[in-house]
Every structure is written in C-alpha cells, then in structure tokens.
Amino acid sequence: MHLRSMKSLIVGLVGILLFVNAPVMADSKFDAMFAEDQPLKLEDTHESTISDPLEPINRAFFAFNDKLYFWVLKPISTAYAAVLAEDVRVCVRNAFSNLLAPVRIVNNLLQGKIGNAGIEVVRTVINSTVGVVGLGDPAASEFNIRPKEEDLGQTLGRYGIGNGIYICWPLFGPSTLRDTVGMIGDGFLNPVNYINEDFIGSVAVSSGNRVNDVSLRLGEYEDFKQAALDPYVSLRDAYYQYRKARIEDRDEMKPALSGAQKEDAIHVSNPPVLALEAPGKCFFIHIGTCIDEAQVAVFSKRLEDLSRSAVVRVYERNDYRFFGIETPVTGTFSVAKKQEVELASLGFTSAILVVR
Amino acid sequence: MKHLLNVSSSLILRVGSILLLSCIFLTASPVAHGLAAEPIQQIKKSVQEILDTISSPGYSEDVNKESNRRKVFAIVEQQFDFTEMSQRTMAADWKRITGEQQNTFVGLFSQLLQKTYIAKLEKYSGEKVEFKDQEVRGDKAVVQTYVLKDGVDIPLIYRMKKQGDEWRVYDVVIEGVSLVSNYRGQFTGILRKEKIDGLLRKLEEKISSLDDATGG
Helix, strand or coil: CHHHHHHHHHHHHHHHHHHECCCCCCCCCCHHHHHHHHHHCCCCCCCCCCECCCHHHHHHHHHHHHHHHHHHHHHHHHHHHHHCCHHHHHHHHHHHHHHCHHHHHHHHHHCCCHHHHHHHHHHHHHHHHCCCCCCCCHHHHCCCCCCCCCCHHHHHHHCCECCCEEEEECCCEEEEHHHHHHHHHHHCCCCHHHHCCCHHHHHHHHHHHHHHHHHHCCCHHHHHHHHCCCHHHHHHHHHHHHHHHHHHCCHHHCCCCCHHHHHHHHHHCCCCECCCCCCCCCEEEEEEEECCHHHHHHHHHHHHHCCCCCEEEEEEECCEEEEEEEEEECCCHHHHHHHHHHHHHCCCCCCEEEEC | CCCHHHHHCCHHHHHHHHHCHHHHHCCCCCCCCCCCCCHHHHHHHHHHHHHHHHCCCCCCCHHHHHHHHHHHHHHHHHHECHHHHHHHHHHHHHHHCCHHHHHHHHHHHHHHHHHHHHHHHCCCCCCEEEEEEEEEECCEEEEEEEEEECCEEEEEEEEEEEECCEEEEEEEEECCEEHHHHHHHHHHHHHHHHHHHHHHHHHHHHHHHHHHHHCC
16 A cells, blocks of 8 residues: 555646646637537647647557457446346446545545535535445435546646646556546545455456446447547547546536426526526625626636635626626525625625525 | 446446437428528427337338338438538538538538438437527537436537527537537547548448448
C-alpha cells in the first residue's frame, strides 16, 4: 500500500506539472451546444481533440481489448446473463455502485460541491439500510435522489488540468494521462481494494463487477463497432467528448427527474439561464441583475461557494435582455428575512427578499 | 492497478452505448404545411410514430421485413438533413472535393447511418423516452430528451435546423458525445491518409459488410 501511494503521488505531481491549462466552463444550459455549432460550418480549422502520440501502441491495446471482449468477456457475460435474472444483475450493479460512494463523496467535496456530497451521503445511508446493503436503489426509485457522479479525473479536470495524452490501457480501455492518475487515486477510496489482502481476491471481485456490467450491456459494443469506420478513432473521440461534458457539468448531462420533484429540481439546478415559474408563496432572495451570461456565471459561482443554488430569470424587453439572479429559500418568512440580511452582509449589497 | 477495473469498468461500454439509442429517434413526421411546429413537438410526434411502427404486430416477420424497413427509411430520410450532416462531418474538406464526390458522399453516409440505426431500432425493447426541454435561437434549436433504460437515464440531445416550415435534425448528442463530431474525427484521419477516394471506398465497404450482417 505504501509503495503504491508513493507511486501515485509522484505520478500525480508529474501530471499536475505537465498539464495545467485553463479550463473552459459552460455558462448556461445549452450554451455549449450552440457555441460548438458556430465554427462548424465550413471553416478551415482542423479540430484538435486529444493528442495521441502513443497511437501505434494504443491501437495494439485497442485490438487486444477487442479480442478480450469477444473471446473472454462476452462468452462469460452471456453465460452469466443466462443464469441470473436481470433483476438480480441490476441489484449487483447497485451494490457495486453503492460501494463506490466514497469516491463520489470525496470528489464532490474536492470540487466544492458540498450539497452533492451530502446527497451522496444520504443516498449511501438509504441504500445501505432500506436498500439492503445497496442491492436496491430506493434513494433513486423511492426518494428520487440521484447519484452525483464525480471521480478524481473529473476533479483534476475541474482544477484546470488538461487531458495530457490519450492512453488505451489493456483490460481497462480508454483513458488519458490525467484520468489514469485519477483512477489510481480513486482506487484508494474503493472498498473492494480493502476486502482482501491478497491481490487475487480483489481482482476476482472486480472482475465479477465487470462481468455483471457487461451482462447488462451485451451487444452495445458490437453496435458501436458496427457504426464506426475507424472504431479506434471513434472510441477515442467519444471518450474525449464524454469526459469533457462530465467535467463541464453540462446541464444536459444531468439526470432527468419526474413529477413534482422535477420542477423543484429545475429550480435549484445551477445556473440555467431560463425563465422559470415558481409555485406560489415561495421565498427568494434577489441578489442582483446582470447584462450578460458571464456576470450570471460570476454570481452563480459566488452563490455556489456559499452552497446556495442560483435561479436565473431572463427578462426580455424589446431588443435587449437581462438576467435576474435569485436564490431560493426553504423555510418561513422570518428565516428568509434572516438570510436576506446575512447575504447582504456577505457582500450581496442589493439582496432583497421577494415572494413568488 | 487492480482497482482500475472498478472505476473504469463500465466506461468502455457506456461510451459504446453512445450510438445505440439514437435509433429510437431517427424518425420523422410530416408537419402540416404553413404551420411551423415547435421542435420539441415535432420530435415527440416523430418518436411516437416510429415506436408505433416498429412495435406494431408483425413488424419483425420476415415477409414484411423489407417493406417495413423501407417504410422506416423513408421516415428517417425526411426527418434528418443528411446533406447538412455530411457537410458538418467533412468540415473544411467539403470544399476540397468535387460536386460529384459530394453527392456520392452524402448518399453513402446517409446509407451508413440508416443501416446502422435500423439494425438497432429493431432491438428496441420498450425503453421510455422523456422530452424535457428545448431552446430555439434563430434557425437553430436544441431539444433535450432522456431515454430511460434499465433504471438509468441516458441524456440525448437533438440539434435541429429550421428549413422552411420544418425542423430537421443535423446532429444527435448522446451522453455529451456528438455523432457528427465523432464521425468527423474518423473521416479526418482517413482523408489525411487516403484522400476522398479512400474514404468513399471505405464507406462502400462498410455498407456492404452491414448488408451481409443484416441480410438486407
């Protein structure tokens, strides 16, 4: 353990030294979607995605993983799926997901998402008790509390560390230098690695998880490969895009919710630049108005730092539009009034209580 | 290194699922003329139509297979703007090829998309689709949907462009991965090494291999 922690520390430091660059965060809900569109037309730009100096080796490992899937993983998973009902397999997946809660909690905290870390704690408590050691997911199914997926690779990305280079690991599949460092770090938070002192035991448990996962997704890799002209490049690009969206926490990546909770959830998601109708008699504290989305982002960030959510209202007046930033209050009028004063003392000088 | 197994275990498969579900959405609805529908309404109606078609009794029977596929092809063709998609996947290279090559490319690329998705469509097993939100800016729109599969929400976004009275899809973004960008990455590499002829040949080969696989 000691040797491994030294190793990961060194790799981490090297990674940080080599690949710090400026992060680009999405400002509002669909901004990234529209923004990406602009240069798409017929501009003469070669889109730089991810550097891949190890391509020949990576391609070799990609081919290895491909064979591994078709010759080993798929036959085992197919047999496994034939023996165990889907419900049972979903339970197994839930249990493993529950075990990985420490990874999500720590990384939410590292990214300053105190609220999300709290949600993960609540989820773990519910699922480990009512959900019978994580076999069910009542936190999601009954209470509609969804997991807040974060890992160290995302945390590092959030801190502005670039991907480094693309790496396709044998067995583990696509990754980057940064995400590899992240995975090693997260490994220390994975209880499975502490269940057995011996290496073989942990590998067995981990492999079981992998087989279970594959059994629920049989056929997807084949479909993916079938649609690609160059599966290696397709997977590399998909990995890059997928991770980028996760790091930027794009709203469109957030889970759907249903019913009444959905409405609440939209209200507290940050920072959607959308006009939202609140249910009657809710207290909000209006903290300022902005002329552009950059300002909205600044306000939202400051609120986020205080673990408060931001509600952004869009006002359209003839040719221009501006944004009103508010933060919702849960509680009575006197609670809201107290928070108004508190926020004003924290630098939000125009904080004013509104009822909607 | 053993712990890497857990953290990354589902990633390759998750990424692999990117192209899987867009099938459910390659759908079309002829919109009433003179009345521009909201993009989200248009997609919603289309998805419903296609789901009705493929889950209708006898859809998968061998006798009907070809005609049913053609029916779905026709719907798909109307909803998607394959020319726009082609231009976007070729990006700067679009202007460097001849008009004839452009036409051949559009034809082959749309065939590839249709064939890969029709195969996946036929694996549809009752996943629910939720239509959440839309945003329109000028002649562009983004429509957000979710596919609920095995208790997991898969976010899926359509990028649409208005043409006359209709909104037509030119990109599908699943779990943050854009279909157009993904193909562009692949095509750029092939074009650099093998030029347009090599790309067209590869597309042809891929399509015929798909035909062999599906017997269609």
